[in-house]
Amino acid sequence: MEKTGDKNSKPSLGKETRDLLKESGLKARKSLGQHFLVGRRVLGKIIASGGITKEDVIIEVGPGLGVLTLELAKLAGQVICIEIDSSLAANLGGRLSGIDNVSILNRDVLGTRPSEVLPPGETRYKVIANLPYYITSPVLRHFLEAEVRPCLMVVMVQKEVARSIAAIPGKMSLLSVGVQLYGRAEIISAVPARSFHPVPKVDSAVVRVTSYPEEIIPAGCRGSFFEVVRAGFGSPRKQLINTLSHGLGMDKENVSGRMLEAGIEPKRRAESLSVEEWCCLWRVLKKDEGEGECLH
Numbered sequence: 001m002e003k004t005g006d007k008n009s010k011p012s013l014g015k016e017t018r019d020l021l022k023e024s025g026l027k028a029r030k031s032l033g034q035h036f037l038v039g040r041r042v043l044g045k046i047i048a049s050g051g052i053t054k055e056d057v058i059i060e061v062g063p064g065l066g067v068l069t070l071e072l073a074k075l076a077g078q079v080i081c082i083e084i085d086s087s088l089a090a091n092l093g094g095r096l097s098g099i100d101n102v103s104i105l106n107r108d109v110l111g112t113r114p115s116e117v118l119p120p121g122e123t124r125y126k127v128i129a130n131l132p133y134y135i136t137s138p139v140l141r142h143f144l145e146a147e148v149r150p151c152l153m154v155v156m157v158q159k160e161v162a163r164s165i166a167a168i169p170g171k172m173s174l175l176s177v178g179v180q181l182y183g184r185a186e187i188i189s190a191v192p193a194r195s196f197h198p199v200p201k202v203d204s205a206v207v208r209v210t211s212y213p214e215e216i217i218p219a220g221c222r223g224s225f226f227e228v229v230r231a232g233f234g235s236p237r238k239q240l241i242n243t244l245s246h247g248l249g250m251d252k253e254n255v256s257g258r259m260l261e262a263g264i265e266p267k268r269r270a271e272s273l274s275v276e277e278w279c280c281l282w283r284v285l286k287k288d289e290g291e292g293e294c295l296h
């Protein structure tokens with residue numbers, strides 16, 4: 001587990017983690033996605049790709065034993081950690097009590113709006129986290145669709161999920177569209193399973209999402225936009241003319257005409273469309289409902 005290519009003299013994070021768990025009588029709870037990061041090089045990559053400065057307010061989801069938290073605290077102005085496990089939150093709170101730019105909140109991230117925990121009036125923040133994989137997509141949506149969105153997210157996710165998030169047309173999915181609608185997504189680094197304790201069954205990757213300053217689809221139109229995208233991905237292997245007509249309850253001739261109006265060949269498949277093309281398609285499919293007017 002420690003063989004992550006680190007050849008420096010610092011003590012092994014794997015040993016530190018195991019010792020800490022033992023001393024505190026804590027056990028990793030797999031049901032909460034508790035796989036603690038023990039790869040120092042990976043830790044360095046997460047931190048470097050966050051471009052963190054003293055101006056930054058960071059929200060960390062699931063600080064766990066605090067390996068990432070400690071590094072964030074050295075560089076950022078403020079670190080707000082949201083941890084659902086009360087034992088971990090209490091343990092970390094105790095160990096970091098002398099560090100005054102870190103706060104540990106014992107809460108469920110999905111039940112916590114960013115604006116509730118950010119300093120009053122703060123609208124610029126970054127999310128940096130080794131995510132609990134059982135709620136990866138809901139957590140991404142939670143932040144990307146929040147009233148106050150992060151300017152940057154650097155998150156560890158399962159390798160296949162990372163590929164889907166950063167996919168290009170030809171390999172797009174509902175998740176790719178759902179993330180890339182809000183920002184530019186890129187894979188920063190592949191991370192082998194041995195970089196965690198306990199070792200998970202899957203490999204991981206670090207992903208960075210840099211938010212666009214303006215929303216492409218206004219919040220009030222998201223429902224109708226994703227109704228179209230979901231219909232398109234209803235049967236990803238089928239031609240869009242069929243999935244859209246079935247999913248939206250429109251006749252094929254009507255769908256075909258509108259697809260051509262959007263500059264999209266009706267025989268194409270959902271995975272081949274870019275976010276821009278989904279936006280054009282949504283506009284022409286929903287124009288009778290007046291919702292296409294939302295598009296900038």
Ligand code: SAM
Pocket residue numbers: 032033034035036037061062063064065066067068082083084085088107108109110129130131132133135
């Ligand atoms: N950041 C630590 C690290 O890198 O070693 C721990 C990461 S571990 C993959 C995920 C963390 O998220 C765990 O500490 C877990 O308890 C926490 N977690 C799980 N579900 C959560 C939720 N709904 N809200 C907040 N934290 C959660």
